[in-house]
């Protein structure tokens with residue numbers, strides 16, 4: 574099959590990408606796995622974590638890292654795409670934007686979660702602005718949902734883009750949490766506007 578120029582560039586890029594190669598040799602399903610490791614190094618996410626939720630888990634790199642580091646914890650992963658089984662990880666194939674998914678998540682947990690991580694990204698459309706708006710809307714939805722699903726001292730990590738609607742998400746997070754930080758892992762490509770929001774300390778009414 575003849576490959577077009579952009580798919581060739583993509584392949585070249587992937588081959589150059591050290592994290593992509595590293596992920597393959599380590600058996601991680603995605604290069605994103607390294608982003609979660611860096612986020613943990615920065616924010617100590619796994620310390621005392623008994624219940625973790627992984628939103629946008631497919632193909633499973635972050636869920637693998639969670640399982641590896643939280644051997645005895647409950648891990649619930651959600652994606653709109655079907656993720657291959659990971660032992661010790663419960664998976665729901667659902668659209669996070671639907672109310673029924675949020676209800677399912679709440680039902681699955683006996684207690685509130687210590688950690689809610691989201692690497693969700695909307696499918697690319699060809700318009701960078703639209704992709705940014707859609708991914709940042711997912712992030713806003715995660716921040717909104719977090720107050721229902723995490724413990725008072727729980728932590729949220731979610732992907733967002735430093736572009737359109739970034740400030741709206743930041744303002745929303747600051748209304749809900751005492752601590753809001755941003756961190757771009759080294760394993761995130763330099764040219765991408767991707768970053769991660771870290772929220773801790775829910776503000777109670």
Ligand SMILES: C[S@@+](CC[C@H](N)C(=O)[O-])C[C@H]1O[C@@H](n2cnc3c(N)ncnc32)[C@H](O)[C@@H]1O
Nearest residue numbers: 603605629631632633634635653669692693694
């Ligand atoms: C960058 S990938 C996640 C990679 C994953 N963290 C890993 O390490 O393997 C983003 C994921 O977000 C998922 N996603 C996007 N919108 C979603 C939605 N509304 N509900 C659930 N998952 C969604 C996509 O299906 C995609 O698998």
